[in-house]
Amino acid sequence: MWTFLVVFLTVYTSMHAVFYYRVHVLLGERKGMALAFTVFLGLMILSPLLCRLLERTGWETQARVVAHVGYPWMGFLFLAFWCSLAVGFVNAVLWGLHRYAGVDVARIPQKPAAVVVLVAAGMLTLYGAFEASNLRVERIRLETEKLPPDVPRLVVAQISDVHLGLNGREGRAERILRAVRAADPDLLVSTGDLVDGAPHSLEPLLPLFQSVQPKLGKVAIVGNHEYYVGLQGAMDWTRRAGFTLLKDNATTLAGMLNVVGVDDTWKDRPETESGLLRSVPNGLFTLYLKHRPQVCPETVGLFDLQLSGHTHRGQIFPFSLFVALMYPFFNGTYDMGEGSVLHTSRGTGTWGPPIRVLAPPEITVIEIVRKD
Missing domain, CATH: 3.60.21.10 (Metallo-dependent phosphatases)
Incomplete structure (x- = not known):
């Protein structure tokens, strides 16, 4: 069980780090927003453990509130992580074409890339909620x-x-x-x-x-x-x-x-x-x-x-x-x-x-x- 927790927290934290790297550019120079966003991400990393702890100690209502936020976020984060990697892969290919093939192409700028990740992950999350309810x-x-x-x-x-x-x-x-x-x-x-x-x-x-x-x-x-x-x-x-x-x-x-x-x-x-x-x-x-x-x-x-x-x-x-x-x-x-x-x-x-x-x-x- 402890091995599972260590592996889960390591992987889940790394996914959040990749997501933060991809979208933090949208916060600009607003340090207060950046701090609040970082705290939110930290809470979301811990939310699955917090759900279990609250439920086991009898705080069921609070546990359900955390679950209704933390678990949908987990799904969105998973999808945003893969979208972030996809954008990074596309930029790497474009950079390689420019550097080694002399093709005059520019990489996707940071802000548009961040918007693409957020929109794509959001749409996939909505679709995922529909598919999960479509029992076959x-x-x-x-x-x-x-x-x-x-x-x-x-x-x-x-x-x-x-x-x-x-x-x-x-x-x-x-x-x-x-x-x-x-x-x-x-x-x-x-x-x-x-x-x-x-x-x-x-x-x-x-x-x-x-x-x-x-x-x-x-x-x-x-x-x-x-x-x-x-x-x-x-x-x-x-x-x-x-x-x-x-x-x-x-x-x-x-x-x-x-x-x-x-x-x-x-x-x-x-x-x-x-x-x-x-x-x-x-x-x-x-x-x-x-x-x-x-x-x-x-x-x-x-x-x-x-x-x-x-x-x-x-x-x-x-x-x-x-x-x-x-x-x-x-x-x-x-x-x-x-x-x-x-x-x-x-x-x-x-x-x-x-x-x-x-x-x-x-x-x-x-x-x-x-x-x-």
């Missing part, structure tokens, strides 16, 4: 010989990375559950990071989740953010919301379907994962819930469908390029061979900034059909 339903159809003879079809709905917290509350939950009800699934699964705030502050959301009661119930696993906010409290809230929580264990639902869920971890655990998958009855379709889209080679062939999340498809482009390097199976559906399929959700909510750019949120609806 992704559909997958799998044929199998592993359904019982009297069960021609099962429908599973997957939500992932909902991040219920200071920003993601009633509006987000209602929108998601409305889409779940429309899908009319036999089973609802959550593949981690459902809770991302103090569980006591999420009490008003419990009736919303409790009201959704698919025929085969609701099953969840924990993600890394449940650990960040306090694992035991997050698990208790998830159970009270009506989910059966699988944490390195398995269950068979109504003699129709095996569901195996593993704890969140950075590393594969061949003995634990393969042992769990072998513990369920053979001959039934096996649904494998694992927060991170990592496929342990020893498990291929032991599950029929692995459902994962975690990556958000980068959430804000171009972070998707870096996420793809870390997680090769970072978005969509993959045939792993030996009858095993992996689907990685883009996530149903947002972490931190309430925006998405080229990574719209999704609910996944899987139709499992008996092959004749």
